[in-house]
Ligand SMILES: Nc1ncnc2c1ncn2[C@@H]1O[C@H](COP(=O)(O)OP(=O)(O)OP(=O)(O)O)[C@@H](O)[C@H]1O
């Protein structure tokens with residue numbers, strides 16, 4: 182698993198990684214050399230060497246020290262460069278992948294989840310990319326180097342300090358793993374906190390409209406407090422374990438000093454060498470600490486890699502097909518289709534639902550065919566599954582049972598790109614971006630010329646309407662469609678769809694009431710939009726229902742009526758005729 186990430190994201194930077202390793206190893210070599218120079222200096226001084234040669238040794242010490250610092254800076258720079266290059270590529274890959282994931286995956290997770298994956302976890306992996314391999318290797322080499330040199334001085338020193346190293350590493354690894362669950366808890370609290378903020382910010386209009394600000398603030402305070410507490414605890418435990426490290430290393434220094442003094446008194450070593458024992462022991466503390474921290478980081482990076490991996494592997498639910506869809510209007514077929522949203526929390530269902538049904542089924546055993554060039558009017562109360570049916574056609578989800586086909590081809594066999602290109606959807610509430618009208622129509626595709634946009638708008642008889650905006654196509658729209666009514670936003674979406682020239686149009690009519698002017702625009706635009714295409718219209722207004730060739734009535738996910746509109750109108754026993762009598766618009770609004 183790690184291998185995959187290392188090869189994918191580090192191999193393109195192999196040169197830099199090699200340079201990083203070289204710099205790091207050289208820095209280690211210098212570090213091992215420094216105490217030797219100092220020991221040499223002590224011995225020379227004690228032997229009464231002339232000042233000039235002492236100065237030479239001191240100069241060498243300074244020079245090496247300086248070089249070693251420079252290398253540390255270079256190493257930090259390289260490591261950061263390598264790490265950020267790798268993680269930014271991974272971020273881009275993850276973001277692209279996330280956008281392509283099917284909607285059931287998105288529905289089941291909060292935006293905070295995706296932010297944590299794409300940014301938080303990848304940030305954790307940064308350390309893994311930039312440091313792990315080079316550092317842990319380097320530190321092991323440094324540690325072994327020191328121990329070997331100590332053995333070279335005196336085997337008793339080598340043996341005692343090897344023992345000390347092993348014991349310290351054991352204790353430290355124990356202590357450091359104590360902190361992990363606390364860090365994880367803090368991270369989770371953080372994800373909840375940010376997920377909450379994201380969700381509430383995007384719902385700010387509804388929250389304010391319903392006077393829910395105090396409740397949101399209260400919940401925010403609760404989440405912030407939980408995050409604060411957990412973070413504090415994790416920090417506290419981290420610091421405590423750091424404190425115990427200092428104690429351990431003090432013990433190590435005392436042991437080294439004692440040993441050095443003892444052996445010095447035996448007369449087998451010089452004072453310089455005695456110092457060397459102490460100096461190397463000091464040098465030991467860093468790799469010990471680093472290795473422990475590196476292993477810690479590896480565990481955290483491991484958890485991050487697992488989570489990122491889980492996200493990257495989540496693609497398989499909807500498989501891309503291979504068949505192409507031809508030009509022209511599309512025929513639609515449903516054969517015994519049943520569908521349920523997965524993991525749908527039960528509380529999403531309206532409580533008013535009178536007949537309890539198995540919690541799973543949103544659409545049940547749906548069979549019908551819609552010839553090309555036909556317009557289907559889809560009717561049903563709120564929650565009956567109308568929008569869901571259209572989502573299946575767009576292949577946002579695959580049904581658990583049955584087959585949906587376009588032009589006789591099963592939907593899963595058709596290439597995604599073809600489905601997306603040949604099926605045009607105008608949703609119930611159109612998402613507008615904080616950008617110009619032009620960008621909102623083209624989705625930022627600058628290849629679409631203004632002439633084409635104008636042509637589309639003229640065809641839909643919307644050109645005058647758009648040109649009446651303060652700056653025409655350059656008028657800046659607000660994200661979330663503020664400033665435009667739901668009906669007006671749909672008018673823009675018509676132009677979006679028209680530019681695609683699809684063979685099947687799905688129109689989920691805005692259920693809000695329209696003013697007469699917008700209604701007229703809408704009627705004309707729909708007429709133009711539907712010409713020469715197949716259409717499924719979820720209608721909330723009588724005017725739209727009347728342009729349907731066929732009518733389907735859904736009730737709690739089941740098709741209770743399907744037929745030619747005129748035939749149904751003339752059959753007083755049909756539900757559609759009854760609906761028309763009781764007032765369709767009241768029933769369906
Ligand atoms: N993303 C989703 N995840 C889980 N359940 C969902 C989801 N979307 C809709 N549902 C549920 O599926 C059922 C059908 O919803 P759907 O949106 O298809 O109804 P609708 O007929 O379009 O209603 P309306 O007229 O209000 O738009 C409802 O019970 C709804 O709660």
Ligand SMILES: [Mg+2]
Nearest residue numbers: 567568609689
């Ligand atoms: Mg709907």
